[in-house]
Amino acid sequence: DAGITQSPRHKVTETGTPVTLRCHQTENHRYMYWYRQDPGHGLRLIHYSYGVKDTDKGEVSDGYSVSRSKTEDFLLTLESATSSQTSVYFCATAPGMWGEKLFFGSGTQLSVL
Amino acid sequence: AQKVTQAQTEISVVEKEDVTLDCVYETRDTTYYLFWYKQPPSGELVFLIRRNSFDEQNEISGRYSWNFQKSTSSFNFTITASQVVDSAVYFCALSTTQGGSEKLVFGKGTKLTVNP
Numbered sequence: 361d362a363g364i365t366q367s368p369r370h371k372v373t374e375t376g377t378p379v380t381l382r383c384h385q386t387e388n389h390r391y392m393y394w395y396r397q398d399p400g401h402g403l404r405l406i407h408y409s410y411g412v413k414d415t416d417k418g419e420v421s422d423g424y425s426v427s428r429s430k431t432e433d434f435l436l437t438l439e440s441a442t443s444s445q446t447s448v449y450f451c452a453t454a455p456g457m458w459g460e461k462l463f464f465g466s467g468t469q470l471s472v473l
Numbered sequence: 474a475q476k477v478t479q480a481q482t483e484i485s486v487v488e489k490e491d492v493t494l495d496c497v498y499e500t501r502d503t504t505y506y507l508f509w510y511k512q513p514p515s516g517e518l519v520f521l522i523r524r525n526s527f528d529e530q531n532e533i534s535g536r537y538s539w540n541f542q543k544s545t546s547s548f549n550f551t552i553t554a555s556q557v558v559d560s561a562v563y564f565c566a567l568s569t570t571q572g573g574s575e576k577l578v579f580g581k582g583t584k585l586t587v588n589p
Contacts, residue, residue, distance in 0.1 A: 391575075393577075395579075400581065401581060402479075402564060402579045402580055402581035402582045403564060403566075403579040403582075404579075405577065405578075448516075450518065452518075458506075458568065458570055458575050459506035459523065459525065459568050459575075461508065461520040461523055462508075462510075462518075462520065462577070463520075464517060464518040464519075466516065466517055467516055467517070
C-alpha cells in the first residue's frame with residue numbers, strides 16, 4: 361500500500377478559525393488530491409496538485425486553499441472555518457499518468473462548531 | 474460535463490444472495506477510465522477495478538464481476554454469493570481529460586449491507 365499519512369486524524373475547531381490539514385506521502389507520486397466526503401454527496405474534489413507548486417481547483421474549492429512546496433506534502437487550509445465545512449477529508453495520490461488508480465489516506469474527521 | 478450516477482443509495486441483502494450495483498456515466502469524451510472503489514465501515518477507500526473505454530470485456534475476480542457496456546453508458550458491479558464482509562459503501566468513478574486536464578468524478582455511492 362502507498363504510504364499516505366493524513367494529520368490530524370480528528371479535529372474539532374470553532375467557526376472562524378483557520379485550520380490546516382496535512383497530507384504526507386512517501387511514494388513520490390506526482391498527483392495529489394483533497395476530497396471531502398459528506399452523506400448524500402459522495403466524494404467531491406476540493407483541490408488537486410499535479411506537481412510542486414502546481415495546483416488547481418476542484419468542484420468545491422470555495423473557502424479552501426492548498427499548497428505544495430514539496431513532492432511529499434500537500435496542505436489543505438480552511439481560511440476561516442464554517443460549520444458547512446464539517447466533513448471527512450481524504451487525501452489521495454496517483455503516480456501521474458492519467459487514469460491511474462488513486463491511493464487514499466485514512467481520512468480526517470473535521471468538526472466545526 | 475461528466476457525471477456518474479449511482480441510483481441505488483442503499484441495498485440490503487441476505488448473505489449468499491447475488492447483488493448488482495449500478496453505475497451510469499455521462500461524458501462526451503471517447504477516451505476515459507472507469508473505476509470502482511470500496512469503503513468498508515473502517516472508512517478507508519480501497520481500489521477494486523479500473524477499465525478504459527476501449528476495453529469492453531467483462532471482468533471477473535473471484536466473487537466480483539463487472540459488466541461494462543458503452544451502448545448504455547453503464548459499468549455495473551455484481552457480487553456473487555455475498556458475504557457479510559462485503560458490507561461497505563461502493564463508489565463508481567469516471568476519469569476524463571476534458572479541457573486538457575484530468576477530471577475525476579465520483580458517484581454518490583451505494584451502501585451495501587449484507588445481513589447474516
